[in-house]
Amino acid sequence: MKLTVGPVAYYWPRAEMNAFYRDIADSEVDRVYLGETVCSKRSELNAADYLTLAQEFREAGKEVVLSTLTLLEAPGELKALRRFCEQREFLVEANDMAAVQFLSEQRLPFVVGSAINCYNPSTFVQLVNLGMVGWNIPVELSRDWLAALLADPVARAKRKETWVEVLGFGYLPLAYSARCFTARSVDRSKDDCRLVCLNYPGGRKVRSQDGSEVFTLNGIQTQSGQRYNLINDLAGMHGLVDAIRLCPEPDQTLNWITAFHDALNASPSETQYRRLPETDVNGYWHKLEGMRHVNE
């Protein structure tokens, strides 16, 4: 099982991005996803910076995938996506069908991100035939759903052509909108956001009127209010899942990488289980609502 680090979903200052990636270079992670996936106005690192980072990671022995914008509306965003898809050095993660279109028409292999709706064997096989070599499953899928999909004879025949990756740690990307909710939270419009996301390195917490965490605002993206964490569910992934993705957080990401690495490499007697922090959730994987916490 490989450990991967997803793209930074938040907007961090350049110096912090670079510091974070220096730490990742020394970590136990096997594969790193780099790039802006949420908002095209976020430019502390530009495309060239990400390519430089990608080369450095490759030299450090890590696999690299360039990840791309999820909600593409403006022609300029599509152009930028096309440029990313036309470089031949690194694998690209498609988070919108436009990227699948650009990559498949050039017959380039690609990774499919979780915001692409692949829910069944037919779609899975079509994507493999178009060039999918890595699949990050939709966040709302359960272990049972994934197992049933991959057990289908149609999918089984293509299973070896792609890796299967599951988001195992971090705030879940749950929705994308035209509206920027972080700008709205400070009474600004998206056009006049003045890059307010820089002030919220972990997004903004939304609580219900009786105080429970409901969502996390991250620009045009709405994330889960609770952190998703499958550290206790790794044993059930053997033979089904090839890679576990951790999403970067402002702090503690490195500690969690080590925790997942240790959990994956522990002897069966040690894996019994670690305590899932009370506030973390894992419902989706257990075929429940995402916000449930199952500690079996």
Added chain:
Amino acid sequence: MELLCPAGSLPALKAAIDNGADAVYVGLKGDTNARRFAGLNLDYTQLKTAAHLTHQAGRKLHVAINTFVHPERFADWQAAVDDAVEAGADVLILADMAMLEYASRAWPETELHLSVQASATNLGTIEFYRKQYGVSRVVLPRVLSMAQVRALASKSTVPLEVFAFGSLCIMAEGRCYLSSYMTGESPNTSGACSPAAYVRWNDDGDVLESRLNGVLIDRFQPGERAGYPTLCKGRFDVEGSRYHVLEEPTSLNTLSLLPELYREGIRAVKIEGRQRSAAYVAEVTRVWRQAIDAVIANEQSFGVKAEWDSTLAHLSEGQQTTLGAYHRKWN
């Protein structure tokens, strides 16, 4: 420009036809479409009647099969597609690559429209679905501004359809899992958002609370209008401020944009609301028929009539309407 109206039942379908819809869209019973409500949608016999009624009136019938196929249940969605075509549907509205592939192969003569649930917001994506499955129309998500719609319309090789009126989804459709995060049921997998089975109202005399699967969505003071607890329209707290964090309870109304949509060659305007009553469908259809006829007659002199606005406002969520993302400032 075509007026496409919703029907969750045969009376609603008749109301749409009688009031001037060019086409009507329906769904089959079960979870193959994104409006799975108790008592709503058509069975096979009703679908045949629907096809007969629409064709008799010289209109078209679209059938939405726009949820995503579950593993091990391909046959259910396949049956929905086959039933729809055999019953006489003119158009299938599909979102899942699995169904697009199946329908384009099994029923090459049937027109395929890309559902809003497929989240096609740009030319690259539109090109993908045209090339792979030959879709002849794309329904745009409600996340684009008018300027972006214009830019797409001028370059798209596939005719476009936009949402004109009704409930406002503020997230890119087909990419929103907020409902399954809270209830386990999402539009993609269950055809439901914030399903009624999870809603609880608690009235302690002073304050009325709405909850969705235990999560407090809103509290209403006496005299305040209490809306259905759709989770993206709740009032929540962000560091001490309490407000509609994502969106107010409001409906989309683009009447004032109609001349512009017409000029850009938008092929169809779609009215949301298969879950609505026949009376609702009748009133909304009547207003939009008059408006479209007025635009076609003379787009220069088109003005939104006060009576249209008041009828539509009266039918809208919270009696408020918005241009939504079409208006740049909304974003």
